[in-house]
Amino acid sequence: MEQLFTFGIVGLSTAAIYAIIGSGLVLTYTTTGVFNFAHGAAGMMAAFAYWQLTEGWGLPVPLALVLVLVVLAPAFGLLVERVVLRPIQGLGDAERLVMTVAMLSGLIAAARWIWDPNEARSLPRFFENTDAIDIGPATITWHQALTMIVAVAVAIGLRILLYGTRIGAEMRASVDDRALVGLTGANPVRSNQVAWILGTQLAAVGGILIAPAVSLDASQLSLLIVSAYTAAIFGRLRSLPLTFLGAVVVGCLESYLTGYLPQNDYLPGLRLAAPALLLFLSLLVFPHRRLRGRDTKARPVPTPSLQGALLFAGGVVVFGLVLASLLGEGDLITYGQIFSFGVIALSYVPLAGYAGQISLCQLSMAGIGAAVWAHAGADGQLWALPLAVAIAGAAGALIALPALRLSGVYLALGTTAFAVILDRWIFTLPSFEVLGLNIALFDGGTVDVAGPSLFGWRLDDGSELMVFAAIWLALGSLAIAMLRRGRFGRQLIALRDSEAAYATLGGNLLLSKVAVFALSAGIAGLGGALYGMQQRSVTAEQFGLVAGLPLFLVAVVGGLTAVGNGLFTGVAVGGSFPVISAAGAFAQNITSVLPALAGLGLARNPDGAVPEIRSGYEPLGRNKPVLGGLIVALAALWVAQLQDVLDGWLTFGLALLLIVAAQVAASALEQARTARSTETDVPVEWWGVRREWRREDEEVLARGIAGG
């Protein structure tokens, strides 16, 4: 009984921190509709700034607090609102989510860049030298008591703000209908700004209060808030009192599990994963109101032509072949990732691009694929590859069941929780038995991965595996293109555009969602197996939630609906990052910030980079002489390199130069041609009279009339 009481008190002190952080999350979400994954990171930056002011530059604590909470935090909030989020107000959930994920990884990287992580920094607790308060057998420090008091003050303050002031009413109104608020003369931008300022301030308060207990570590501080997410979900992202209740539940759960969970090999991980499990369950159990009204327009999904898809697939294989012949063994492992990451990234296309389901656990699915292949395919048996795909697919289907009830941000959170559960519990388990079946994932460490054996031909060197992976990426891209052109692809897009309409028209939501989740998890599993083969041995850490974020970021930047996205993401993550970071420490810092910057650049180009690249290269595709010349020149380069006339990197540079030059030339030629044709063009009414009637004219006219 005494212990029950003690751990309860302990849980409450943890709960206070979650409550402060959670309420900031809820505030920004309700007002702006953005679930801020970077909320913890903002708190982290505040804690570092506070450290810099007090410990670094010796400012007195009250002054530093005022500077951070009243000047820096609001300024940061306004900056974020203006620069990052306003431009994407009209975009979809995935894009908005990506902005905050980009901010999260960008802020962590920036903090590690600015404040050397190897230098110890400590923040003193508040009232450090005052004696703790004894409550029966439990003890509470004044710092903890202060945290609780601040939490209660925050609760009361927010209540008064939201229900007792005009700006509060505006904020609540803009939750319900932004457009209507605008019509009544209020300014929704202003309530957004207020929400961001307050949200950032709350994050800063949380950060400064939590940092002395955690130590100043950029990623720890930023990522601790999974538990606070759970609290926010308890409040269904809307209700502050329920968020506080959620914080208490999570805090006490963590505390009681520490005190009472039996100790064996399997359960400690369960405790670590408990907040995530709870998040998952609460997402499932609690009713969710319709997410904020869609003020977004679903963007059309491009349909790849069969010819184009075949050409692309062929190009991927040739690229793989050329790369495999150019690179040395070590580089083959590093750059082999281009294709295995590509396959994993490809899995986002049907799931997030076509069906509109956001999943942040694709890399975890890849981890399952890699582990299954490592064990079942230990001697390279080819049948283990479909098995790996099937098991990853089955895991994907498992996530799809909760996904039936979830969408948008909730789904993103659910899949995040799933990834965390795998990271902290399942992947770290020693081998165990379920129903007589011995299940071993990573054996609590590293597993060796063998290359596949193709009808007696063992693929085990880097170049063979690179080509193998390239072929799978080509086949995968082709399959996705076929999917888009087929019935199932159209169904998925219908599902994305409106679930209600899709169901009304006789579509089966359950079946389609399960199918698309399983399909994409299967693809990710294949990618994971290929990645494992190239790495030869893998650990669970390579497939963690956070390791997967850059992949997701770059995939969204590439454009989720584009079939070419697999290759784009693969090249960006698996190819360009290693190339840049090879240039030294400074460049490594650059690459760690790069995905974030790319994510932030998304607003300019919501369709993604791949369609833009494709449209840039279309003139080249149409210009047969230039294209032919380019191919001949590239082949010549390749031969020259194979004959050791040129060195690998020089060849690479020259090839890049040639491709860019050909593209520029082709575009210029085409522009010149169109310019000429426009010059000689005649007014519309004379078409077919002063010049010949062209086939496309009819469409131009039809569009002109419809558009007018």
Add this chain to the structure above:
Amino acid sequence: MRPRRTVAAVAAVAAVTVFAAGCGRSGGGELGAEDTPATAAAEAAAGDFGTLRDVCGPGDPKGVPAQGVTASEISVGTFSDVGFTKNSEFDDAAKVFTEWCNAAGGINGREIKYNLRDSKIFETRQRMIESCREDFAIVGGGSALDAGGVEERLKCLLPDIPAQTSQVENLGSDLQIDAIGAGHSFARYAGYYTWLLKEAHPASASAVGVIAGDSPVTKVIGDQTVEALQKTGGTVVYQDLYPAAGVSDWTPYAQALKSKGVKGLVFQGDFRSLASLEQVLKAIDYKLDWIDANSNAYGTNFAELAGDAIDFQPNYADLSGVAPLEAADDIPALEQVEELYEEYAPDAEITFPALRAFSAWLLFATSASECGDDLTRTCLYETAREQNDWTAGGLQAEVDITEADAPLKCFNVVQATPDGWEIADFEPDEGAFRCDAPEVRYTGDYGSPLTLASVGKSLSDLQ
């Protein structure tokens, strides 16, 4: 014997928490100041280090006896995760040692050129392949996830004298020589635990707790710790894990320690987390008899982070026979290291892993110098393996390297204070060390290191 292990728990894109658990080594030490002839750097010849004579020196090398060795140069690989952890201690140690050695004439006239192999946590295999292609040997470094590189290293028959090893597959693998010698089948801290549980704090033996990070590798260390504690007379009443990504509030852990009545705590994780835990322990006024902070906490940062809480109960770390920096005034070899750092890398901090790197470098340079002009891998490996009284010129207790898997005999304990670390009162019997550690062989199944046979090679393939 087994080296210090570093276990990386990759918790985030940008987030690795490196846990480490001390290090070990054995041997009887003739290490103390009184045995060491007065050879502070100033008086010694250019190529002498501590008690070692002619570690480096001029010569007239000819020929290309092995891969990575030319008439003028020896290419050596040094592994590090610096690209990820931004911790350049191995790079610094390599820079200081090689510049000093080259200034003294190199290895019989051949300059040492070290290639930093930055494995950035996940790229150990790639770096190892590159090292296989270019290097003569691997010296003075270590990666957190080093299991990835062992197979390649064995396939290309690269000798390895690491500063630290981490994963089971690598620790004690073939062609690896641990300069401070800790056998992988034996408990490294047997002497230290025996001292803690039987001499220093006998009342704590009935209630010991173990907290480890949840990374797969620290979990193994956590399990080994429990076995070692039990075999040295302790009763483990509490064992728990904490998430590598961090703990928002350590109070539940502190409370659990309190309600289980834990008196001695072994913490196998990063010292930042330990500092937070200790602050909470102090806040709830629960005083343990002792905390094993492990050698990873041995450095200036721990005291800085833990503040006053460090004084609340004794914090120890076992340096497993590596001379403590606090004894620099008494140990000429340490003094010499300090002088060399002052000269070649004035901004770098001398850390515990850096000292181990120095021992590795010295073992390499001594053995390579002995091989003379015809420097081959076989000669390097065999000469290094012949050392039966290795002390790294006085940087460590004496070890017998001829045996690849032997228990540690010596240990030395340091204690943390708010002003930094100081040498604990552990009754040293051989110089700075105490060499009466019992032999504790692990009986649990913790996996085994890779062998040459497992990649289809044997020692006779070494050239």
